Amino acid sequence: MAKATQKQALGRGLSALLNDPKNDIQSAEDKNADQVVGNVIELPLDQIAINPFQPRTHFDQEGISELANSIKELGIIQPITVRKIGFQSYQLISGERRFRAVKQLEMESIPAFIRIANDQESLEMALVENIQRRDLDPIEIALSYQRLIEDIQLTQEQMSARVGKKRSTIANYLRLLKLDPIIQTGMRDGFLSMGHGRALVNVESKTDQLGIYEKILAKGLSVRATEQLVKELKAPKVAKKTTIAPTENIQKGIEGLKKSLPTGVSVTMETQTSGKIILSFGSEADFKKLQKQLKK
Numbered sequence: 001m002a003k004a005t006q007k008q009a010l011g012r013g014l015s016a017l018l019n020d021p022k023n024d025i026q027s028a029e030d031k032n033a034d035q036v037v038g039n040v041i042e043l044p045l046d047q048i049a050i051n052p053f054q055p056r057t058h059f060d061q062e063g064i065s066e067l068a069n070s071i072k073e074l075g076i077i078q079p080i081t082v083r084k085i086g087f088q089s090y091q092l093i094s095g096e097r098r099f100r101a102v103k104q105l106e107m108e109s110i111p112a113f114i115r116i117a118n119d120q121e122s123l124e125m126a127l128v129e130n131i132q133r134r135d136l137d138p139i140e141i142a143l144s145y146q147r148l149i150e151d152i153q154l155t156q157e158q159m160s161a162r163v164g165k166k167r168s169t170i171a172n173y174l175r176l177l178k179l180d181p182i183i184q185t186g187m188r189d190g191f192l193s194m195g196h197g198r199a200l201v202n203v204e205s206k207t208d209q210l211g212i213y214e215k216i217l218a219k220g221l222s223v224r225a226t227e228q229l230v231k232e233l234k235a236p237k238v239a240k241k242t243t244i245a246p247t248e249n250i251q252k253g254i255e256g257l258k259k260s261l262p263t264g265v266s267v268t269m270e271t272q273t274s275g276k277i278i279l280s281f282g283s284e285a286d287f288k289k290l291q292k293q294l295k296k
Contacts, residue, residue, distance in 0.1 A: 040079045043090060043112045045103060048082060051092040051126055059100060068101040076102070079111040081129075083122050090114070093122055094129040124152050124162075131163050138194040139184050142173040149174075172198060180206040183213050192216065195223035199230050208233060244269040261293055 080095030092099060093115060102110045117125065127144045136144075148154045148162075156174075160167045176184070176197045183200060186192045192200075196216060203209045212229050215221060221229070246254065246269050254277075258265045261279065269275035281287045 040111050040113050042109045043082065044109050045099075045107065047088050048080075048090045048092060048099065048110070048112070049085075050096065050099075051122065059097060064097060064100050064104060067097055068104045071098070071101055072105060076111055079113045081113045081115060081125070083115045083117040091122065093117065093125050120152060124148065127152075128163055131165075137188045137190070138173060138176055138197060139188045142176045145170055145173055146177060175201045180209050180213075183209060186213065186217075193223060196221075196226050199223060199226045202230055203233060244272060244275075246275070247272050261290060 076098060078095070078098070080098050081093040082090040083093055085091050090112065099110065115125075127148050131141055131144050145159060148159055149156075154162065156167050156170050159165070159170055163170075172194075176187070176194070178201050179187075179197060183192065183197070187194070187197050192213070200209050200212060203212065212226065212233070215229065216226055219225075245251070246267075250273065254265070254267050257277070264280040266278045266280070267275055268278070279290060281290055
């Protein structure tokens, strides 16, 4: 009897199977799971929820509208990916732009690739899918890497294998999160490139970072010019010697020495009333003249 019921359920097609509460699938081990998981099925939009683990927070409305127009003309070329979280209930893993565009067109359903995944697996898939996109800004990518480290507890080496990026590339993205939040926002808005960010991250002081950031915006500085500014900022500064003026009487005495002595006279004041007098000579004859003059 049980076998007959199972055959009857399978014979009604995938759509009917998903709408049958008696055959609801909650895990990959459930009956009929192999008939649903991994297949592309047309799902009603009202059964799909936005992914709370979505690492991407900014969606360009103009871009969504352009995508909607493309879907209207050509249809959906690539299905979205969802995970099953309950009976007639799904959650987006990837493809939120397509999902939003279809909703904008007021379509009733969308082709979806169904997965069975827990919260951690869903987050990891969403993060990795986001990282592999080409239209993400550097800060979005850096935040995705950070979440893989903190929430999924992946090492940089493990991430390198998962996303197909060099470990050094991952480290460079993560370093961008040391930038002042204002600069991070500037990168997200497209005012700075990743090259600018990599130069600025070498400046420890957030105040100095912001100072250079303002110059980049005001003067349209290139990455190379920014690197030069950072280099000059980090170069050791030579302390300027402060000139100490002697008292009026000592100053008159110094001037008298310079007039009376046949060689050069230089004076270094340590305070207004103390210092050093250096007498210079260029030859033995000069020295004898100097010696003769000092004996007077």
